[in-house]
Amino acid sequence: MxxxxxxxxxxxxxxxxxxxxxxxxxxxxxxxxxxxxxxxxxxxxxxxxxxxxxxxxxxxxxxxxxxxxxxxxxxxxxxxxxxxxxxxxxxxxxxxxxxxxxxxxxxxxxxxxxxxxxxxxxxxxxxxxxxxxxxxxxxxxxxxxxxxxxxxxxxxxxxxxxxxxxxxxxxxxxxxxxxxxxLLSEGQSLWWMGNDEAATPPVLTMWNALEREDEEHYTAKGFALFPELIAGDTRTKYTRIVFWLVTNHGIINHALRDKYSGGGRKDFSVNGVEYQDKPKVMYILYRHRDLVRQMILQANPEELKEHWGEAHIYDGDERIRQWINLVVRQGNAEMSLLYNMFEV
Missing domain, CATH: 3.40.600 (ECO RV Endonuclease; Chain A)
Known part of the structure; x- marks a missing residue:
């Protein structure tokens, strides 16, 4: 004393x-x-x-x-x-x-x-x-x-x-x-998010330099953490994932829109149901659905609270439904297609 x-x-x-x-x-x-x-x-x-x-x-x-x-x-x-x-x-x-x-x-x-x-x-x-x-x-x-x-x-x-x-x-x-x-305005993000002394990667990597496995991983992780990628406002839907890729993983992608949709349309089939002229982003999501589901279910609840803005995170299929509701809340997303895609 x-x-x-x-x-x-x-x-x-x-x-x-x-x-x-x-x-x-x-x-x-x-x-x-x-x-x-x-x-x-x-x-x-x-x-x-x-x-x-x-x-x-x-x-x-x-x-x-x-x-x-x-x-x-x-x-x-x-x-x-x-x-x-x-x-x-x-x-x-x-x-x-x-x-x-x-x-x-x-x-x-x-x-x-x-x-x-x-x-x-x-x-x-x-x-x-x-x-x-x-x-x-x-x-x-x-x-x-x-x-x-x-x-x-x-x-x-x-x-x-x-x-x-x-x-x-x-x-x-x-x-x-x-x-x-x-205090954050639209388009701003907290870029330093860890509690340790060296959380931010010291080396930056261009997206096109990633191995195919890593590219698929980050594409699916983006869907899992940022529901706005599927149906959000086109002016801001890529903002948070861009910050996340750079500050958490040191990855730069100057054409992220092309990776997730490019604004195109696509015909495809899900579990025997034909879907025509759907946003291409839904087709890309369908191709990654298994990995997206795995990442949502295995994610730390605190990480999901951070990115989803939810006070409580559910378990199992209820967590998938929670994510689907977040996607639909962003804009014009077809709930029945998402439920069919993830079989909940």
């Missing part, structure tokens, strides 16, 4: 360090501009060490040498300092929201930020969670840092969850998705 005295001493220590470095920066700004981010970590550590003399933290300030650890500087057992610099203002990209590299036991972190661009070199320090304005994505979701952020305007206030509760949650990305989903 951290005492109020320890917390106040930590605050005074980092603020005093910031004041001293701002004084030095006025006299010798070129010194700070000449150092890269790694050297700035050492400079901040040396200054904190000096300022800690005569305090409860004397001899207890340690520079963390590992580039895979968060934060950069340890003060005592429970406090830390993360050092960032920018040449373009008070904003920067921060650490992963997963905080998988956070040093165990460190409960309070200060963000020590140096603005090194044109004009005066200046330093600011704030509690880490108070300068996290939003969340951006590289290979995983990372915080956006804004040292000029107004009080009460952090990403945690927007999501209505305390920082400590968010960082200690087993699935923070689920909270993140719940926050962003209602």
């Amino acid at each position: 951290i005492s109020q005295e320890e917390y106040e001493n930590f605050g005074h220590l980092v603020m005093n360090t910031c004041d001293v470095m701002n004084e030095k920066a006025q006299n010798n700004p070129s010194f700070y501009r000449s150092n890269d981010g790694k050297m700035m970590e050492r400079i901040v550590w040396e200054e904190i060490t000096n300022q800690a003399k005569g305090t409860i933290f004397e001899g207890r300030v340690r520079l963390v040498h590992s580039t895979r650890s968060f934060p950069d500087i340890l003060i005592g057992d429970k406090f830390g300092v993360e050092v960032k610099t920018s040449k373009s203002g008070w904003k920067s990209l921060g650490s992963s929201i997963m905080e998988s590299t956070r040093i165990p036991g460190v409960d309070h972190i200060a963000m020590f930020f140096g603005k090194m661009g044109p004009g005066a070199v200046e330093f600011r320090v704030r509690p880490y969670e108070e300068c996290l304005s939003n969340i951006g994505v590289t290979h995983s979701p990372r915080y956006d840092i804004d040292m000029s952020l107004d009080e009460g305007d952090t990403i945690f206030e927007k999501m209505d969850i305390p920082y400590d509760e968010f960082r200690n949650h087993t699935e923070p990305v689920e909270i993140l998705k719940d926050y962003y989903r209602p």
Whole structure:
């Protein structure tokens, strides 16, 4: 348990360090501009060490040498300092929201930020969670840092969850998705959907480079997850699958419409019943019906909830009927044909 005295001493220590470095920066700004981010970590550590003399933290300030650890500087057992610099203002990209590299036991972190661009070199320090304005994505979701952020305007206030509760949650990305989903406009999608650190494929593949088996797999999976492919609005029916293919599987297809229908018509027979002049997409669905059925039945219910927008997912043939109802709800789809095709 951290005492109020320890917390106040930590605050005074980092603020005093910031004041001293701002004084030095006025006299010798070129010194700070000449150092890269790694050297700035050492400079901040040396200054904190000096300022800690005569305090409860004397001899207890340690520079963390590992580039895979968060934060950069340890003060005592429970406090830390993360050092960032920018040449373009008070904003920067921060650490992963997963905080998988956070040093165990460190409960309070200060963000020590140096603005090194044109004009005066200046330093600011704030509690880490108070300068996290939003969340951006590289290979995983990372915080956006804004040292000029107004009080009460952090990403945690927007999501209505305390920082400590968010960082200690087993699935923070689920909270993140719940926050962003209602904010999406038509044609937008959440492109980073996993809870691990490297869910997005690092290599992109053109659809026409896929093996035949993989092509059939993704075609059927598309039908299973995105009912709008069969009868949705032609202006938007391919939007979600395009995002899904690229962000989940690294697959690019610039002519997906041709793969699913091409706008053509087709005559075909299903279980002895002749169907004439039907949308070609229904014929393609019929050719993939066994694989589509298998994928629907074997899919994780949470995955189907995500893509179908349903609060409850049924089992067995009821799940197939649920999917058919979703297809029919999209537009002009013949329910009797779908029931015959999937024999439910």
